[in-house]
Amino acid sequence: MKSPLLKLIALALAASTTLAAHAHAEELHVMTSGGFTAAYRQLGPKFAAATGNTLDTTLGPSMGKSPEAIPQRLARGEPADVVIMVGYALDDLIRDGKVRADSRVELADSRIGMVVRDGAPKPDIASIDGLKQTLLHAKSIAYSDSASGVYIERELFKRLGVEEQVAPKAKMVPRIPVASVVANGEYEIGFQQVSELLPVKGATFVGKIPESVQSVTRYAAGIPVGAQHPEEAKALLNYLASPGAQAEVQATGLDSVPAR
Structure with a gap:
């Protein structure tokens, strides 16, 4: 059994660690398209609560010429740390040098x-x-x-x-x-x-x-070239694709990516 003094010290250390983490919290700019949005809306707040980071979210189609489309937003220079979109549209952005190839994470299948x-x-x-x-x-x-x-x-x-x-x-x-x-x-x-x-x-x-x-659409995510907070963005992507997130993903009508 820990003495009351040791317990107090442990609590103080835990609190200081949490405060330090939140003191370095960042605002992540996230662009997401329709198919994964319901899952993201459930998972995003949990990530924010756990890390202290905040999420500034913009909705837009994965493709097309409308001003709201994610490729058009990136072309205009709108800030983004994470883009969540149809996989093959993300691949186009990777080929165009707009998104880092090493950041690509597969998230879910949509039917x-x-x-x-x-x-x-x-x-x-x-x-x-x-x-x-x-x-x-x-x-x-x-x-x-x-x-x-x-x-x-x-x-x-x-x-x-x-x-x-x-x-x-x-x-x-x-x-x-x-x-x-x-x-x-x-x-x-x-x-x-x-x-x-x-x-x-x-x-x-x-x-x-x-x-x-059926036509299965794979949703994926990546980190745009020039993202201001790539480390925090990677943590968000890892969380969205993690086993612990799959219950929320499936509850929104998506299917988990099959294990390889």
């Missing part, structure tokens, strides 16, 4: 799912035929302007043999969550990455599309 408005019947899309019939009978179909929507528009409809039938009633929805336009009744069904569908109120998640026609 495409479907929603209907709350109270509407939930179609069976577990099979290829079920998904095909759902598309053919739907009055209107929405899909995102991100990686999942590009796949749906250019590949999925063709693979299912329904491209001509659904083209007049299917639309790519820019910038806003697809589930929101299903929730307000603009569209009967909507498709997007599961992690972006689940947070929207007013829409019911039906399920993921069958694995044989």
Whole structure:
């Protein structure tokens, strides 16, 4: 048993260590795209509480020419210590010399799912035929302007043999969550990455599309060249990819990266 004096000294040392760590805390500038955002919003505050660092977060698409897109933000010289985005878009930034190649960390896999408005019947899309019939009978179909929507528009409809039938009633929805336009009744069904569908109120998640026609989007993160706080940024990336973070990652509709 420790004496009261030894306990007091131990507590004082622990407190001084914590204060010293927080005295050197930094503000990290984080840019994150939609698919990993729900997980990041759960994990970020835990990292901040444990380290004393603060997180200044900017949301934007992983790709595209809109001013909000992460590549456009970096091109304008906006400060960033961490970027979280679609893996192949991150690879483009690495090739362009915008993100350090040695900093790349794989975070999660994101699959495409479907929603209907709350109270509407939930179609069976577990099979290829079920998904095909759902598309053919739907009055209107929405899909995102991100990686999942590009796949749906250019590949999925063709693979299912329904491209001509659904083209007049299917639309790519820019910038806003697809589930929101299903929730307000603009569209009967909507498709997007599961992690972006689940947070929207007013829409019911039906399920993921069958694995044989699924498109898996890998989310990854890296440290931009010229980041002001690379050591703290690396600590954040290690935490987001750690085994201890996987429960939160999976709860948001993402899948953990398979072990190699």
